[in-house]
Amino acid sequence: MNYILFDEPTIRTALLPFTFTRPVADIRMGIWTITEKWENWLKNPVSHLTESYLQPKFPHVAGTDNLYINGAVCPTDALVAAIRTLTDGQALLTTDQTLIAVRTSYNLDKAPNATGFFPVPTPETPVILRQLPDIFALNGDQIRADFARITAGRTSAPMTDPHTAVYGAENLFIEEGATIRASVLNAEGGPIYIGKNATISEGTTMIGPFALCDNSTVNWGGKMRSNTTIGPFCKVGGEVGNSVFFGYSNKAHDGFLGNSVIGEWCNLGANVNNSNLKNDYTNVKLHSYATDQLEDTGRLFCGLMMGDFTKSGISTLFNTGTVVGVNVNVFGAGFQPKHIPSFSWGGAAEGFSDYRLDKAMYVARETVGRRGLPFGLAEEALLTAVYEATRGPQTNQ
Incomplete structure (x- = not known):
């Protein structure tokens, strides 16, 4: 079969x-x-x-x-x-x-x-x-379902830190090699899963359902709200709620991220914030690649959707319901546009230009290489195909 x-x-x-x-x-x-x-x-x-x-x-x-x-x-x-x-x-x-x-x-x-x-x-x-918002909207229930499969018939590694407070300990599972220091873990409302070699640093507050996957870190004083998944090899800090990091991405500093989805190999600079609720309490509209216009999500809460290999400068502000494509470098003052196409470089105040493929490829190669992973011909061909699908053939640069 x-x-x-x-x-x-x-x-x-x-x-x-x-x-x-x-x-x-x-x-x-x-x-x-x-x-x-x-x-x-x-x-x-x-x-x-x-x-x-x-x-x-x-x-x-x-x-x-x-x-x-x-x-x-x-x-x-x-x-x-x-x-x-x-x-x-x-x-x-x-x-x-x-x-x-x-x-x-x-x-x-x-x-x-x-x-x-x-x-x-x-x-x-x-x-x-x-739809895009389903990723975070369904995340809490999927944490529960996956938690049940992963932990069935298994025993959690012990909580050894005397300065960490745990509520709902029966809903906490810790894999071997994880480190937890002087934190508050509240699993009364849903399970908390801590992956292999993950780190929860001093002063963290974490509310379940929550998943911190293998080799990921919550930095000091992190406020980790429910229905959130931090994929493998990520570093997160500040306040994160009802959001999903796919893996290998960083939001290491203070700033709020809510009702959002972050792809792989992304980096959010210090004090990056997003809006996830409109001031007039109307439904959030989100860019659709099918219609090339904003479409009603039917949801009051919807934040940032960020494609792989995208980076944002310090204090970048993302509006409610923002979609950022693959391999974007965004920075500068003011709220960014609701849609930033793949392979764009710039910001709302400065304007945007094409992110040259050779330069984007160099940064992607360095980003992956820093984690000791290969970035070869298959990866180059994939990103080149995305570039040509979204910006046109290389000969048009």
Whole structure:
């Protein structure tokens, strides 16, 4: 059996800028990415059917018996059982005809649809990531679900620091190698997960549901509010609430970040702040890559969506419902625009220019290299493809 997570085209577009640089299923929501969730539930590796320029890094592995699963869907026991009972030529569909999975002997070269398959109804209404704000809105429940899977039958490492206060200790799980000093951890309202070799520094207040993934750090005096995930190898400080960091990104200093999603390899300078609620209490509008205009999210709270490899200077202010693309360098006074395209350089006061690909690539290579990780031809090709899709071919520089 080959398990392949596919990008449903409409959902992939709705989840830009994050899906410029990854398949839908590699978005982190909860403790794990969706890919990691499926691999845990299936007890098998999965591959991806995604955009052609992403396939070198996220290959598609198919054979004569394939289960193609919608990469925006979060697994449950009932859903996995239903998918495994599919026979060749069957498709699992929700009541609104959203395709969840198909089983086929064919090696598909694009995302499947239900046409030509025998429909089978889902046993329950699945959790599906459909829009950008879903990433943070669904995060608390996904922390709970992932926490239950990760900790089942396991014993937490002990809390050894006598100066740390823990409330709801039964909902706290600490992996080996984690360090916690003189903090307040309140897991009464939801679980707190502390990953391997993570660090919680002195004076931190943390409210569950909360996930601090492997090798990440909360700096001194951090105010970590509920429904938040800090992905692996991040450094965070200041106040963070109902937000998701995918991994390898920093917000090391004071400043507020709320109802926001930060991709990988990002850096927010000291005293960066975002608005997550409008003064007139109307719904937040967010830039749509599908319509190229602001669209109503239907939500009162929505903050910053920041694509991979983007950096912001000190004291940068992001307005309610701001979308920043991939590999942007933004700085300067005043609230920044509600949408900053990928590979832009500048700020609201100074204006924006194209971020030259060679310079952007150099900074990306240095950023990754500082963590001791390779940045090779596959990574260069991926970012070049994003540049050409968003700014035009290199020959037009």
